[in-house]
Amino acid sequence: MTPEEELERVMRDVPRGALALAALSVGLLLVGWFLVYLLVFLPRGMVS
Amino acid sequence: MTHARRLALAHFWIGFIAFAIALVLGVWQMWVRSPLPAPFLTASTYFSSVTAHGTAMAYVLTTFTVMGFGYYVAETALARALPAPRWAWTGFWLALAGTLMAVVTIFSGRAAVLFTFYPPLIASVFYYIGLVLVVAGSWIWCVLMIVAMGQWKGANPGRPVPLAMFATVANAVMWLWTTVGVTLELLFQVIPAALGLKAQIDVGLSRTLFSWTLHAVVYFWLIPSYIAFYTMVPQAAGGRLYSDTMGRLTFVLFLIYSLPVGLHHLLMDPHQSNAFKFLQVALTALVSVPTLLTVFTIGASLEIAGRLRGGRGLFGWIGALPWERPLVLATGLAFLMLAFGGFGGLVNMSYGMNAMVHNTSWVTAHFHLIFGGTVVIMYFAIAYTLWPSLTGRAAPSLAAQRLQLWLWFIGMLVMTLPWHYLGLLGQWRRVATFNYADPIIAAWGPWVIVSLVGGLILLVSGLLFVRNLLQFAIGRASHVPAEVYATAVHPPLRVPAALNGFRLWNVLVLVLMLLAYGYPLAQFFIIDPPGALVHRVDQRR
Amino acid sequence: MAIGEEAIVRSELRWAAVSIGVVSLIMLALIYAGIVHHINPPSNIEPIDPKTLHLSGEFTEANLGTRVSAEGQVTSRIVATQFTFQPRCIVLPANQRVTLRFATPDVIHGILVTGTNVNTMIVPGYVSQVHTVFTRTGELLMPCHEYCGLGHSEMFATLRVVPASEFKPDAQGRVSCDAR
Numbered sequence: 001m002t003p004e005e006e007l008e009r010v011m012r013d014v015p016r017g018a019l020a021l022a023a024l025s026v027g028l029l030l031v032g033w034f035l036v037y038l039l040v041f042l043p044r045g046m047v048s
Numbered sequence: 049m050t051h052a053r054r055l056a057l058a059h060f061w062i063g064f065i066a067f068a069i070a071l072v073l074g075v076w077q078m079w080v081r082s083p084l085p086a087p088f089l090t091a092s093t094y095f096s097s098v099t100a101h102g103t104a105m106a107y108v109l110t111t112f113t114v115m116g117f118g119y120y121v122a123e124t125a126l127a128r129a130l131p132a133p134r135w136a137w138t139g140f141w142l143a144l145a146g147t148l149m150a151v152v153t154i155f156s157g158r159a160a161v162l163f164t165f166y167p168p169l170i171a172s173v174f175y176y177i178g179l180v181l182v183v184a185g186s187w188i189w190c191v192l193m194i195v196a197m198g199q200w201k202g203a204n205p206g207r208p209v210p211l212a213m214f215a216t217v218a219n220a221v222m223w224l225w226t227t228v229g230v231t232l233e234l235l236f237q238v239i240p241a242a243l244g245l246k247a248q249i250d251v252g253l254s255r256t257l258f259s260w261t262l263h264a265v266v267y268f269w270l271i272p273s274y275i276a277f278y279t280m281v282p283q284a285a286g287g288r289l290y291s292d293t294m295g296r297l298t299f300v301l302f303l304i305y306s307l308p309v310g311l312h313h314l315l316m317d318p319h320q321s322n323a324f325k326f327l328q329v330a331l332t333a334l335v336s337v338p339t340l341l342t343v344f345t346i347g348a349s350l351e352i353a354g355r356l357r358g359g360r361g362l363f364g365w366i367g368a369l370p371w372e373r374p375l376v377l378a379t380g381l382a383f384l385m386l387a388f389g390g391f392g393g394l395v396n397m398s399y400g401m402n403a404m405v406h407n408t409s410w411v412t413a414h415f416h417l418i419f420g421g422t423v424v425i426m427y428f429a430i431a432y433t434l435w436p437s438l439t440g441r442a443a444p445s446l447a448a449q450r451l452q453l454w455l456w457f458i459g460m461l462v463m464t465l466p467w468h469y470l471g472l473l474g475q476w477r478r479v480a481t482f483n484y485a486d487p488i489i490a491a492w493g494p495w496v497i498v499s500l501v502g503g504l505i506l507l508v509s510g511l512l513f514v515r516n517l518l519q520f521a522i523g524r525a526s527h528v529p530a531e532v533y534a535t536a537v538h539p540p541l542r543v544p545a546a547l548n549g550f551r552l553w554n555v556l557v558l559v560l561m562l563l564a565y566g567y568p569l570a571q572f573f574i575i576d577p578p579g580a581l582v583h584r585v586d587q588r589r
Numbered sequence: 590m591a592i593g594e595e596a597i598v599r600s601e602l603r604w605a606a607v608s609i610g611v612v613s614l615i616m617l618a619l620i621y622a623g624i625v626h627h628i629n630p631p632s633n634i635e636p637i638d639p640k641t642l643h644l645s646g647e648f649t650e651a652n653l654g655t656r657v658s659a660e661g662q663v664t665s666r667i668v669a670t671q672f673t674f675q676p677r678c679i680v681l682p683a684n685q686r687v688t689l690r691f692a693t694p695d696v697i698h699g700i701l702v703t704g705t706n707v708n709t710m711i712v713p714g715y716v717s718q719v720h721t722v723f724t725r726t727g728e729l730l731m732p733c734h735e736y737c738g739l740g741h742s743e744m745f746a747t748l749r750v751v752p753a754s755e756f757k758p759d760a761q762g763r764v765s766c767d768a769r
Binding site: 140402406480575 | 591592594597598600601604605608609610612613615616618620622623625628629630631632633634635636637638639640648695697699701702703704706707708710711712713714715716717730732733734735736737739740741
């Protein structure tokens with residue numbers, strides 16, 4: 001296969017993996033944020 | 049050697065020397081704060097050291113690296129000689145003279161105000177003038193970058209500016225906007241006070257002006273890393289850039305959203321209203337968009353490389369990447385640290401939630417992860433990538449480069465994970481010593497020692513970095529430098545004018561800045577709050 | 590190339606939409622905390638002259654410390670100055686809404702109270718104000734958390750949170766650490 005055909009071949013799968021990886025990381029980030037929000041921040045109570 | 053290459057080498061070396069000195073000071077500061085007895089400790093040595101550490105890392109290492117890298121990109125990406133090299137050298141000498149002036153003032157004990165100034169505390173005027181000279185040198189660089197792009201466009205009508213140069217000019221334009229805040233603060237408030245011309249300072253105004261600069265300055269440091277991600281990493285990994293268009297859009301978004309967000313540094317200040325704080329928090333949330341776009345685009349570019357090398361399945365391409373190449377390894381480690389640092393940053397910017405962590409070690413952990421973990425580790429990788437072409441020699445050992453990058457990653461995590469924890473417990477910032485006899489503080493001691501160990505690992509890594517660069521002197525001569533710039537999957541033939549220049553975006557920045565900072569700055573002239581008396585720190589009692 | 594540039598840009602824009610969705614969730618949670626739990630930044634644009642605040646008005650020495658008003662409102666007034674707090678020890682009741690008011694005659698300071706959401710900068714020219722409810726009794730640390738000069742490391746106060754039964758104002762409504 002020529003380099004262009006190779007690229008054509010892999011572009012049939014890209015960006016499924018990148019999307020999965022990015023979604024996984026952002027999902028973990030969101031879960032982490034909400035853990036801090038619910039377990040540390042809100043219990044420490046009101047300030048304004 | 050061309051002018052641009054000599055310029056790049058000179059700038060990089062000044063930056064890296066400042067970095068090595070600042071690293072030693074940083075480790076000593078952590079030692080002082082730990083329960084272990086430390087030498088040389090007085091309040092004056094400690095806070096002068098903190099001032100030197102911040103100044104060297106945030107102003108010297110970064111500014112010189114950004115400038116040096118810009119000169120390299122302008123010559124190589126545009127494939128033409130740098131315009132007005134004499135002006136570039138003027139900028140270099142100006143910034144170097146300013147650096148020396150500031151450093152001598154700090155080490156004489158007359159500038160213990162930390163790199164973020166804190167008026168009405170006022171240091172010797174030579175500290176501020178030194179920093180103004182550094183900024184003036186960088187302004188020359190900004191103009192040269194804009195001129196270089198303009199000349200190239202004149203010679204290549206209708207063709208898209210190469211992404212690396214487009215991004216470099218985005219940074220130059222952003223830096224001109226960014227420095228307006230701190231320049232106004234220094235020229236109209238701080239320097240007149242340091243000269244004895246003013247006895248009082250409007251502190252709310254000075255803090256708001258500094259906040260204008262304080263967030264965007266981080267993106268100024270960060271953009272060289274992003275340029276490497278977009279234009280060099282896909283090539284180093286053996287793949288293609290997934291999307292050139294989205295790269296351009298990302299750098300435009302950084303230009304727009306890094307500026308009208310600085311009030312998130314003042315969430316705990318009394319003198320700004322919740323309405324403007326909330327507006328700027330909302331805009332801050334949008335800054336995450338270009339960052340997350342980058343994670344996706346670079347992920348997809350690496351996925352192309354991994355699959356071309358035989359990787360299969362949803363995640364199999366990750367293992368197939370050439371991790372033995374320092375630039376690829378640095379990118380992986382940088383993204384991991386960006387995830388931790390970004391997590392901390394999300395908490396910091398979270399409006400009322402900022403109260404939980406403001407001015408605690410949590411914040412220190414966050415910006416060391418972003419700065420050391422995403423900015424500086426990519427400066428290492430950029431240096432490793434450019435050095436063969438700058439010195440005409442091949443690297444004697446890639447293993448030593450990989451070891452250095454791994455040590456940096458491990459040290460950064462060992463140092464900052466305890467800081468996050470201690471920050472949540474309430475360990476506050478900017479003190480030389482803690483009273484470990486207090487039962488609450490005594491419990492922090494072991495974690496402070498763990499973070500000190502992380503600092504020591506970082507010191508070893510930093511010194512190994514300098515050694516690795518010096519080792520190029522014994523590398524074999526190699527006169528065919530490898531191509532560093534990546535090709536996109538669809539190399540751009542034509543791009544919309546909006547994505548080939550910055551006129552439109554400058555208008556948008558102006559509008560957003562008026563909206564976000566217009567009233568928050570104007571209010572000080574409307575309510576005319578009472579001033580605070582100047583407190584000099586440079587007069588020995 | 591079979592995969593066109595449009596498909597690539599589409600995938601990017603979809604991801605950008607996801608990103609905006611994620612940060613919107615966070616913004617919604619912050620609005621919820623602000624409105625329902627009353628957790629907001631301590632903004633308080635209330636000018637005061639740092640050069641004269643010790644001479645007259647609420648921050649004169651006699652007014653500092655905790656006071657209970659005739660209506661039962663608990664307010665503590667504290668001056669932050671290089672390099673101490675006046676007073677250095679403050680008594681407050683648990684499980685009751687209290688107000689902390691700070692001012693400084695000299696430079697920038699700031700405070701946090703360990704283990705709580707109490708946090709504010711103290712900027713010369715303004716009164717900083719925090720309303721809160723302490724839920725746990727005991728001695729908490731209230732250090733200066735902003736660099737204020739060479740003595741910054743030695744600048745901290747103690748906050749003593751006592752059960753309502755032990756919180757006993759004197760005839761003027763004053764409660765101090767020495768009285769116990």
